[in-house]
Amino acid sequence: MEYKVNCGIWGAMFGVPVIVADNFLKLATGDQIKVLLYLLRCSGKICTSEDISANTGVTVQVAEDAVLFWQQANVITPQGTISQTASNSIMVQPQPPESISTPPALASQQQPAAAKLPDHKITLSGGEIAAIMQDSQDIRDLFKVAETIIGTLKNNQMNSIIWMYDHLGLKKEVIIILLTYCASIEKTNTAYIEKIASAWAENDINTMEAAQDEIQKRNAAKDYILSIMKKFEMNRRPTAKQAEFIEQWKNAGFQLELVHYAYEKTIEQINKLSFDYINKILLSWRDSGFMTVQDVKNAENDFKKNKKGNSSKKDIKDADMEGYESIINQFLY
Template identity: 65%
Template sequence: MEFKVNCGIWGAMFGVPSIVADNFLKLASGQQIKVLLFLLRCSGKTCSAEEISANTGVSAEEVEDAVLFWQQANVLSPQTSVNTPSAQPIMTAPVSTKAPANNTPAANTAVAAPDHKFNFSGSEIAAIMEKSQDIKELFKISETILGPLKNGQMNSIIWMFDHLGLKKEVIITLLSYCASIEKVNTAYIEKIASVWAEKEINTIAAAQDEIQSINAGREYISRIMQIFQMQNRPTSKQNEFIQQWKNAGFSFELIEYAYEKTIEQINKLNFNYINKILLSWRDSGFMSVKEVQNAESEYVKKKKNTASKNNSDDSDYEKYESVINKFLL
């Protein structure tokens, strides 16, 4: 289904930063989007949490959390605050994918093994929050993503920020992504955080590029599972084959044809068998089903011609293994 905007009925308009549509439609909650749209509509005007709440249906407390989220995402300026009797007007800042210079924690960026994580007690964490506004803000916005934080989650966030050196907006992006795919266990989040630190992924732009790459890989695997009619997730070894096929540029159509050939020959799914078929085709210069089928047809014709010349039974030559499928198991 296609959709078209009815431009003829537009009245007054206001701008929405491209980064919001490009990076946060999946990661931000509906309430956070509502608050941002209202703030953008009222740019230059003083707004109270109560006014925003009345116009968006979002509670005043959630309004403040949403503003903090967009501040940490660098969509609103770090000075932005919801107006209270003594608060300043909300101001929007030009969008940048770079974090403010003073937002980089002075930390050891080396990747630590899980057993080197922090293990602060509740009182120690409270003391850290008292001393660090960054950690305090991280906890608050993390709760809007993960719900009430447990001690282990708080330790994990401190570890990502203070030890891995990930910036606040990157940690928020990571947590939002993990929540969007419903994988919010601490071990999974820390595994990705460690990889990002090792790969020096420490801006929103870099984090979004990495997320897109991860999603593309997940979608590729899901398509392979569908082709192979797999009920369980691929094993580590099977994932290695899948990644090789993706990197080699094998089309889904060609992989499916190799799968069909495998079922015909051995009547079961065998990644190693499929891989050898694909490599054999590639080495022979065939990278599409049409090219493979043309080569098979030529092979059959040659065999039939040879059979005719030798007055042999054609059926004997129809039971062949295509030259492009010859490989050792």
Template identity: 70%
Template sequence: MEFKVNCGIWGAMFGVPVIVADNFLKLATGGQIKVLLYLLRYSGKMCSTEDISANTGVSPEEAEEAVLFWQQANVLSPQTSGAPAPVPSLMAQPSQSVEATAPAPVQKSAEPAPDHKTNLSGQEIAAIMADSQDIRELFKITESILGGLKNSQMNSIIWMYDHLGLKKEVIITLISYCASIEKTNTAYVEKIASVWAENDINTMAAAQDEIQRMSASRDYISGIMRAFEMTRRPTTKQAELVQQWKNAGFSVELIRYAYEKTIERIDKLNFDYINKILLSWRDSGFTSVKDVQNAEIDYKKKKNSSSNGSNSTDIEEYKSVINKFLY
């Protein structure tokens, strides 16, 4: 089904940053999208959390957290002329002394990232929060995404920021992505964070590109699982083959057809067998199911036309050709 938008009937319009449509439709919550649209509609106007709440239906606390989310994602620029005005912060400060002075960011370590986290106590975490506005904001935004934070999650955020050296907006983007796929356990988040740090994925652009790649890979694997009627995730070895098929440009439709051929021949799911079929088809120049089906029809016609007077040479030639896309 296709749709065409007719903007003329709407009268006055306002712009939405392309980055929102490209990268945040899955990652942002409905409330965050509502707040952003309201602020974009009234760009340049001072907006309080009460204004936003009254016009979007989200609570004042959710409105503040949403603004902070978009600021950290570099969609809203708090101090830029013409951008939506920042909502006054309602965040409670840890102490009076912190309010009186500008908070200093946590000093990022120049040492290589450790392979484990330091298990900070609640008192130690509170001290870090008192010294770092970045950490306070990270906790607040993460809480708006995941709900109340456990000690292990706060430790994880500090580790990603302080020891891995990931930027605030990158950590927020990572946590938002993990929430969108419902995989928010600290071990999973930290595994991706470590890979990002190792591969210098530490800007919004790089993080968004990586999320697009990861999303495409997940969609491809999900398509393969449906094609193979699998009820569990592929093993490590199977996942490696799936990634090879994706890199080679094999469509899910073609892989499904190879799976059907495998079931016909050996009556079970066998990734190695399917892989041999796919490689044989590629070597024969077949890039679609239609290519394979046309080749099968041609070979069957050839066999039927020569069935009355075929010699051993014809039979061997046929076997050789047919084996290219059955084994």
């Protein structure tokens, strides 16, 4: 189904930063999106937390948490201070595109020597974490935003966030995107988050754009796996070895239809699911220049046509089978 926006029925309009549509439609919560839309609508004007709550239907606390989320994600920037009284007032402007990716700043440059954060191998006590929070506004903000994403933080989660920020040097907005992504796939255990964080740091994924590109790749890989499972009629997740095959097929550019066709031929030949057999068929087709189902079918038809008129019907049938096998699985003989 196709959709078309009828702009003619609208009056005044306001803009939404492209980065929101590109990076946060899947990651941000509905309440966070609602708050952002209202803030953008009030761009240049002062509005209170109560105003946001009344016009979006979220609570005052949710409104304040959402504002902090967008500020830490560098989507909006406050013009002035946010009061801690009941009459909190906020005036925001969309963050200019050129300032979305802020220059990296090491925690050691931002904090006093007495508050230098230790290596991740050292587990901080509650008192040590409290001391670090007192000296670091960034850590306080990260904790507050993290709680809106994954819930009340435990000591090990606080240690993990401190480690990601200081030891790995990941920017605040990158950590927020990482936590939001993990929450979206319901994998918020510390070990999983730290595994991704380590990979991002190692591969220099430390800007909002780079983090979103990585998430899109992960989502595409997940969708490809789910599609393969559906086409192979699998009722369980692929094993590690099977997942390697699927990743190879995706990276090689094999269309899902071609992989499914190879699956069908595998069932016809050996009457069972074999990733190794499917992989050999796909590689054989690729080596023969066949990259679509139609390519394979055309080759099969051409072979049959070339055999007609040169043999008896029985010979043709036998030759066709022999030729067919040579096309799809000559590697086995």
